[in-house]
Amino acid sequence: MERKRILLCLAHxxxxxxxxxxxxxxxxxNWVVPLGPNVNGFEKDLEEFVNTPDGSTEQPAxxxxxxxxxxxxxxxxxxxxxxxAAVHLALLACGVGPGDEVLVQSFTFCASSHPITYxxxxxxFVDSEPLTWNMDPDLLEHAIRDRxxxxxxxxxxxxxxxxxxxxxxxxxxxxxxxxxxxPVVEDAAEGFGSRFRGRVLGTFGRFGVLSFNGxxxxxxxxxxxxxxxxxxxxxxxxxxxxxxxxxAYPYYQHEAIGYNYRMSNICAGIGRGQMTIVNxxxxxxxxxxxxxxxxxxxxxxxxxxxxxxxxxFDSNYWLCTITIDPELRIVGQENAYRHVITGAxxxxxxxxxxxxxxxxxxxxxxxxxxxxxxxxxANIEARPLWKPMHRQPVYRQAxxxxxxxxxxxxxxxxxxxxxxxxxxxxxxxIAATIAAAIVKR
Ligand SMILES: *Cc1c(COP(=O)(O)O)cnc(C)c1O
Numbered sequence: 001m002e003r004k005r006i007l008l009c010l011a012h013x014x015x016x017x018x019x020x021x022x023x024x025x026x027x028x029x030n031w032v033v034p035l036g037p038n039v040n041g042f043e044k045d046l047e048e049f050v051n052t053p054d055g056s057t058e059q060p061a062x063x064x065x066x067x068x069x070x071x072x073x074x075x076x077x078x079x080x081x082x083x084x085a086a087v088h089l090a091l092l093a094c095g096v097g098p099g100d101e102v103l104v105q106s107f108t109f110c111a112s113s114h115p116i117t118y119x120x121x122x123x124x125f126v127d128s129e130p131l132t133w134n135m136d137p138d139l140l141e142h143a144i145r146d147r148x149x150x151x152x153x154x155x156x157x158x159x160x161x162x163x164x165x166x167x168x169x170x171x172x173x174x175x176x177x178x179x180x181x182x183p184v185v186e187d188a189a190e191g192f193g194s195r196f197r198g199r200v201l202g203t204f205g206r207f208g209v210l211s212f213n214g215x216x217x218x219x220x221x222x223x224x225x226x227x228x229x230x231x232x233x234x235x236x237x238x239x240x241x242x243x244x245x246x247x248a249y250p251y252y253q254h255e256a257i258g259y260n261y262r263m264s265n266i267c268a269g270i271g272r273g274q275m276t277i278v279n280x281x282x283x284x285x286x287x288x289x290x291x292x293x294x295x296x297x298x299x300x301x302x303x304x305x306x307x308x309x310x311x312x313f314d315s316n317y318w319l320c321t322i323t324i325d326p327e328l329r330i331v332g333q334e335n336a337y338r339h340v341i342t343g344a345x346x347x348x349x350x351x352x353x354x355x356x357x358x359x360x361x362x363x364x365x366x367x368x369x370x371x372x373x374x375x376x377x378a379n380i381e382a383r384p385l386w387k388p389m390h391r392q393p394v395y396r397q398a399x400x401x402x403x404x405x406x407x408x409x410x411x412x413x414x415x416x417x418x419x420x421x422x423x424x425x426x427x428x429x430i431a432a433t434i435a436a437a438i439v440k441r
Pocket of ligand 1: 082083189190223
C-alpha cells in the first residue's frame with residue numbers, strides 16, 4: 001500500500017468535535033457575523049493562555065519588558081481576520097506612516113515586512129544570529145544608530161520574528177528597544193505557545209502577533225490576533241481600526257481610515273475548539289522534534305536546529321528544521337534545478353506566476369534541492385527555509401544590515417514535517433529516507 005503523503009504541518013481538529021459545536025452554536029443563535037459570543041470567548045481563552053506563566057521557570061518581569069508600565073494589568077487580545085492584519089494594525093498603532101522606517105528581521109515570511117509597505121513606510125532589514133536564527137541584537141543596535149546617523153530620525157518600530165517557533169533573545173532585544181525608546185511588535189505568528197523565561201511569546205513587546213492560518217500551531221481556517229501589552233487603550237484603538245474606525249453618529253461619519261479586519265464569529269468558534277487541544281498540539285510538536293534530534297544525530301552532514309540550552313528558550317517547534325553540509329552528496333544532485341516546477345511553495349491557493357527559468361541568483365544548494373526532491377518522491381513534503389527578505393527582488397531598494405547568517409542558512413536548510421498528524425513511525429520513515437538519499441563515499 002502506498003504511504004499517505006506526509007505534509008509539513010496540517011490543521012488538526014479536536015477529537016470530540018469541539019470546533020463544530022461552537023460553530024453550530026453560532027448558526028443556531030444566528031451570530032454569523034464578524035462579532036459575537038465566539039469572538040469574545042476566543043479572546044478570553046487567548047488572554048488566559050498568554051497571561052499564564054509556566055510555573056516551573058517563572059521569572060519576575062524585568063525592566064526590559066515593554067509591558068512593565070502596565071504589568072499590573074494582564075495583556076488584552078484582539079481577534080482579527082489574519083496574522084498579516086495584526087502586523088498591519090500593530091504598526092499603525094505605533095504611529096508608522098509614509099516616510100518612516102521600521103526595523104524588521106530579514107529571515108522571515110513576507111507577512112512580517114509587507115504591512116510596513118502598506119503604510120507607505122520602508123522596511124530596514126536586520127540579519128539573524130546563528131544561535132536562534134532570529135534578529136541579531138548586536139546588528140539591531142548597529143542598525144538603530146546608523147539609521148539615526150543617516151536619516152536623522154529613529155526607526156518607528158522593531159519587528160523580531162519567532163522563526164519556526166524559536167524565541168528571539170527577548171532579554172537583549174527588549175533592552176535595546178527600551179534604551180532607544182522604540183516599540184517592539186513581536187511577530188509570534190509561528191511561535192504561539194513558545195516561551196522565554198517561562199512567559200508566552202508576544203507578551204514582551206508593546207504588541208504580539210499571532211496567526212491561526214491552516215498550517216500554524218492552531219487554526220481558525222484563517223485568522224490572527226494581536227496581543228496588546230501596554231494597556232486597554234491600545235486594545236481599544238486596534239479594535240476601532242479593525243472595524244472601519246467608526247464615530248458615534250446615527251450615520252457613517254469617517255474621521256480616520258479604518259479596516260475590515262475583525263475575526264468572524266464562525267472562525268472564532270473553530271478557535272475556541274482549538275484552544276481545548278492547544279497544549280496537546282504543542283506537546284506533540286516538541287515530541288516530534290525530540291525524535292528527529294535523536295534519529296538524525298547519527299547522520300553525518302545533517303544538523304537539527306535546536307534551541308539554546310541555557311534554560312531561557314522554550315520553543316514550540318512549529319516545524320523541525322535541519323541544515324545540510326555543502327559537502328554532503330545527495331542522490332540526483334546533478335539534476336537539481338534542471339526543470340521549471342509548475343506549482344509553488346505553500347500550496348495551490350490563489351494564482352501563481354509561471355516562471356521560465358528554474359534558478360535565481362539566491363537559492364538553496366544543489367544538495368538541498370536534491371534532498372527535497374528525494375523526500376518528495378517518497379511522499380514527504382519538505383521545504384527550503386524562508387528566503388531572506390533582503391534577497392527578495394521586491395525589496396531590492398530597502399536598506400539592510402547583514403552578516404551573512406540568514407543567507408547561508410537559506411542555502412543550507414530544509415524544513416521537515418511536524419504537527420499533530422506526524423506519527424513516530426512517520427519520523428522514523430523520514431529519517432530513514434534522508435539517510436538513504438545520501439551518496440555513500
Ligand atoms: C503566517 C505568518 C504571518 C501571517 O499570518 P497570516 O495569518 O497568514 O496572515 C506573519 N508572520 C509570520 C512569520 C508567519 O509565518
